[in-house]
Amino acid sequence: MYEEWPSRLDGAVVWTRTPSAGAVHPVLPDGCMDLLWAAGRLLVAGPDTHAFTPDDEGSVRYAGVRFAPGTAPAFLGVPAHELRDRRVELADLWGGAEARRLAERIDDAVDPAAELEAVALARAVESVPPDPLLSEVVRRLDSGGTVAGAAAAVGLGARQLHRRSLDAFGYGPKTLARVLRLQRALALVREDVPYAEAALRAGCADQAHLAREMRDLAGITLGAYEALANSETAQPSGSRTTA
Template sequence: MYEERRSRLDGAVVWTRTIDTRAGAAHPVLPDGCMDLLWTDGRLLVAGPDTHAHTPEGTPVLRYAGVRFAPGTAPAFLGVPAHELRDRRVELADLWGGAEARRLAERIDEAADPVAELEAVALRRAAAAGPPDPLLGEVVRRLEAGGTVAGAADAIGLGARQLLRRSLDAFGYGPKTLARVLRLQRALTLVREGVPYAEAALAAGCADQAHLAREMRDLAGITLGAYSASANSETAQPSGSRTSA
C-alpha cells in the first residue's frame, strides 16, 4: 500500500509505503531524478539518485515513510553532492554522524505521528541549509516541460562543462541522463492514465513507441507491458517512491 501527499517543504512529497514480500516480488522503484530521506523501523536512510530500477529487499513486511525531494534540491539539505550517493541507499549516520542520526530517529520513533515528525525534521534542516542552486531549478523546469539540454544551458547562461559539473553535484548525473529520466516519467504518467503506448511516447518526447520501449528497458529494466501490469495491481505505487532494505 502506498500513499503520498504534498509536503510543506517546497517541491517535496511525503509518502508512506508498506510492502508485504510474502505476496510476491516487490515492485521495482524506477528512476525519477529525486532523492529521499527515509524512515523505517527506527532507522533513517537516504536514497540517492537512481540511474536504474531498484528492487527493495529485506524482511517479509517492510514499512517506510519518506520525504521525496524535488530533483536537485536534496544536496543542499544533506550537505553531500548527489553524485556521491548515485544508485546508493546509505544510513543517515554516515552523512550526519551517528549521534545526530540516533537523536533524530528516536524523536521520530517516539512521536505521536512519526510521518509528520519526519517531515518536521526535513523542514528544520532545510531552513538551516539554505536554498538549492536556482539555475539548476530552471534546468529541471525546462527539461520537465520537454525542453532540450542545449536550450536549458542557453537559457541559464552556462557552458556544457559548467552545466555538467553542477548537474553532477545537484542531480547525481549529467543533464542528458536527467532529461531521459524525466521524459520516461512523463511517458509513464500518461501510461498510468490509460494513454496508449504510442501516443504516450510521442507526447512525452520520444521518437516513437520503440524508442520508449528501449528507454524503459535501459532505465527501468522491465517492459512497458510488465510496468502496466504492476501499475494496475493493488500494491503498485507511483515510480517516485523509493525504498531500501
C-alpha cells in the same frame, strides 16, 4: 499499501508504505532523492540511474520525504553524485549521534511521517537554498526542452552545466532529461494512454524508442510496468525503499 501527499517543504512529497502482500515493485529513476525512516533507521536514497528492487517489500513500514530533483544535496550537505545508485545510513552523512537522536524522535512519534517531515523542514531552514539556475534547468527539461536550450536559458556552458548537474542531480543533464522524459511517459501510461501516443507526447521518437528507454532505465517492459501500476498495491515509481 503506498500513499503520498504534498509536503510543506517546497517541491517535496511525503509518503508512507505499510506492509502488504503482493508483487515486488521496482523503484524507477525519477531524478529525486529521499530521506527515509524504516524500522528505527534513517537512510538516504540517492539518485538512481537504473531500477532498484527492494528485498524487504511487504515486511517493513516506511515513511519518506522525496525531494524534487536538485534540492536534496543542499539539505543533506553532500553532492548528489556521491550518493548515485546508493542507499546509505543518515549517520554516514550527519554523524551517528545526530542520526540516533532523530531516529528516536521519529520512533516515538504518533505519526512518524509527520515527524520526519518536521525534521526535514527544520533542517531546510538551516540549509543553503538550492541553486535557482538548476531549478530552471529541471523545469525546462521536464517540459520537454533540450539540454542545449536549458543551458542557454540559464547562461551556462555545456561543461559548467554538466559539472553543476553532477552535484545537484547525481548525473549529467542528458541523463536527467532521459529520466524525466521516461517519467512523463509512464504518467501517461498510468492514465491508460496508448503506448505509441504516450511515447510521442512525452518526447520520444516513437514507441520503439520508449521501449528501449524502459529497458535501459527501468529494466522492465511497458506491459510489465502497466501490470504493476494497475495492481492493488502499486506505488508510484519514485517511492524509494531500501534493502
